[in-house]
Amino acid sequence: MAQMNSVVGDLWGNAEKISNFILRAKEFQVDIINFPELIICGYPPEDLLLKPHFVRDNLKALNAVISSTKDITAVVGFVDKDKEGRIFNAAAIINNKELKGIYHKMELPNYGVFDEKRYFQRGEKFSLFKLENVSFGVNICEDIWKDKGAANLEAESGAKLLINLSASPYHVGKRRLREKLLVKRAKETGSFICYTNLVGGQDELVFDGGSLVIDPKGEIIASGKQFQEDFVIVDLDIDLILKSKLNFQRKAKIKSIIFLPRNIAKKPALAKRQFLKRLTPLEEIYGALVLGTRDYVNKNGFQKVVIGLSGGIDSSLTAVIAYDALGKDNIMSVSMPSRYSSEATQSDAKILSENLGIKLIVIPIDTIFKAYLMVLEKEFVGLKRDVTEENLQARIRGNILMALSNKFGWLVLTTGNKSEISCGYCTLYGDMAGGFNILKDVPKTLVYKLARFRNKKEGRELIPGSILTREPSAELRPGQKDKDTLPPYSVLDPILKSYIEKDKSYEEIITEGKLDPNLTKKVIQMIDRNEYKRRQSCPGIKITPKAFGKDRRMPITNRYREF
């Protein structure tokens, strides 16, 4: 299993990497090497698929890969095209420099972050492949999730090994779901399952790898690492396959059996099986955030990032994750105190930057703030200060970060968390200004857990303890606290989860959570009213079952009221 990190659109770069994996596999005398779904073009290629020349170029890149398969069998994801110009999410079954067969994905996911029916035609048939006396079938991602789907049909036709090419994005708990499903599928089909998953970040998504080989009894016999590239070699116990006492009826009609020659000159090495300790949920989430950040920054051609450090928990955790993703020399931090900034937060920002060894630039904003107030004085005469002046400060900071970004080519990381973005407790063009938002899908209570987790791993207070214990404040007016506007995060976050991730109604939320109706109404109103802000937010990393972005497509113009 070549658990590879591809780049969307980088057809030739991906093809070269695939060929290098194949070379490496040959050194290990591998019989069959498998790659993730659509590995040639990266996943998801989105509307690049609507460009006919993109599909043509992907076929050219596939041909380059085919020429590198002397004496080996490779299963490679690509975009296929038929004579009518219709396209398919496909797998090429290649043997000894020849394309022996093509499988078209049958189940096209079109929910959540997936839009496959926008692009692809559904596959209708499958072939069985035979390498010596071992029959195997090939299918793609969603195909194996469907009961009585392609995987089952292939097994019923005699496949003793099911090869699944996947691009399954991460969210909390996803790996457990996958394991459970694949173990069930292996048992019910009596086949080995070889599940090769993509790894890497692509805009909002992180593919976590964690590829799996499962035997016909449902035992996991090998697994790939999560959140990094991996190359997993496993010798399948052919005898177990052939002597399998499990008898399954051959129900499905086999379209064709394609025989693949095996290079008999070589002797199979007895590769060591790879067993990995499962990551804890916090390790997983942290790993997803680090990989998602690194890949967004680097795949988009940036080297350095800049972060506004307020001395609060969100910007602190953002800086630490960026540090883990990119290294200390690539993190620039900026402290931008105003008349409302406390000494404590400014000092904490400084300590954090020292702990990380990252550069801290200090740019006070009060001169600029005064200039705005003066210029607007005439229009605002006689009016009370309100959120306008708070937003101005946030926007001055956004402008300063963007000026540094423009001048030095640093990518601005925004620091908002899911709780505040849900409620619109953030300023458009202010703290929302930037290219990537690491914590966009991380609720505030989880921000704290991740900070503590990271400190614990470090064995010291990398993030100063005072940041973890201080009451959250935006410091945009005297004595301001988050709780003036929002319920406590321990109350807020479960409401957000019910309303956003689970699509529960107001009635269900107050009943199930035994919650105050007025507080709950206020939260739901805040979420609904701030769709326009989220529409203009930068991308961030999906870690929950439903993130903002293409995972949740709400109209801005929307008069639906639940109460």
Add this chain to the structure above:
Amino acid sequence: MAQMNSVVGDLWGNAEKISNFILRAKEFQVDIINFPELIICGYPPEDLLLKPHFVRDNLKALNAVISSTKDITAVVGFVDKDKEGRIFNAAAIINNKELKGIYHKMELPNYGVFDEKRYFQRGEKFSLFKLENVSFGVNICEDIWKDKGAANLEAESGAKLLINLSASPYHVGKRRLREKLLVKRAKETGSFICYTNLVGGQDELVFDGGSLVIDPKGEIIASGKQFQEDFVIVDLDIDLILKSKLNFQRKAKIKSIIFLPRNIAKKPALAKRQFLKRLTPLEEIYGALVLGTRDYVNKNGFQKVVIGLSGGIDSSLTAVIAYDALGKDNIMSVSMPSRYSSEATQSDAKILSENLGIKLIVIPIDTIFKAYLMVLEKEFVGLKRDVTEENLQARIRGNILMALSNKFGWLVLTTGNKSEISCGYCTLYGDMAGGFNILKDVPKTLVYKLARFRNKKEGRELIPGSILTREPSAELRPGQKDKDTLPPYSVLDPILKSYIEKDKSYEEIITEGKLDPNLTKKVIQMIDRNEYKRRQSCPGIKITPKAFGKDRRMPITNRYREF
């Protein structure tokens, strides 16, 4: 045909409006009244459909409508749900306070701006309805676009009248496409077609109405107005239906025939057929922009808008469209001159505001600009001025507009056009800061045409002639002109159309357009590199076959290079 303007999510408001249309229809002794697709919940409801309680509430609203149908037949679009909780894009056929039948849309569009397969199950069957001796069939939008689809099946089963409920969004040329298709369908089926289209703006989309009744010979016998609500009553020539010499084989298997009682007490009035002059393309586009603006502003609960007037063509046309959409008292304009603003543009902004009779606030930005430069001096020491300082000015203006928005509750209209947004010739959080972008899908060459069209209609230079003739400039540095960065718009716009709307390759574009390869490469690079900016842009009105937004879903992280 009740060509109604619904509001997404406003189930009870829509239901009330539907009932009022029914009341009105009864006054005119109408037999059958038809409404557009999903009229109960508005179109497109997007992820509201994933809320089970939203679907339940839509059924309750439908029931309220049913109770208002005494002595009349009504065909009403709604969301249906089966016992398994699967949902359908549906039409209710209601007669005399009873739900007589339900049709489920068979063809679910999942391309362009459409995501119907994300939500809906496909319908599998249809019924025929009989009012006295007239058989009719019901189908929904895309169903009638498909060759040999539901409309044809219904006609083959004996339907002499095909009722189609639509929510067909506007783009240039769409009306002609629709007419052509419906005329063809009427002729081939030998049936009357009654095509009731939605009207109104919803986020990026404008539904243009223009409902049609076409007779079996393919003659348009009535049509609804474009870009406004309309109520079209037409007496179909029953004899023509019954005596039709056109003989069509009855091929399709009829699932059921449902007989609907007609209120025989009433005498049909001979309603006058409504023939409308077709709008010219510029009239259509202008109408779409006005309606899209009015509905976005009002449906989102705003009354007043604020526009930064630079004295350039884009902000001028934006102001005039807003003026036409909302009235002069609801338009606030702001002139924000800098050291680089010319007297000519400032004077033009003033003249325009006087021509429109709108308030003009003047806020010079140089004090604030100096404050930024001073504060950033230390970081920027020894470095040349570049786009950083240009962006700062644009962002100061964005902040001022947002401050006015925050203080007074005015919606900020941004003024960018499709040409500059395509090339990223605009500043994130600067001139891109705001809630709605009227010209987002209008190429610069079309901006000029629309301005001239509007002046001509006014019979005078509502937009000062000097604005139309002055060479475009962002006025962010001394002597700056658009042409320093971009090719002439007459060259640029056709490239943008080929690359963005038609998905043509670099090779095709230079060959077909006989274009300079280097210039074309530069344009394509600008488009590709600026996806991140567009991702953070506010919504605007789709008027071309492919707009930015949900119509074009490109990855930000994308290394595909065509050359």
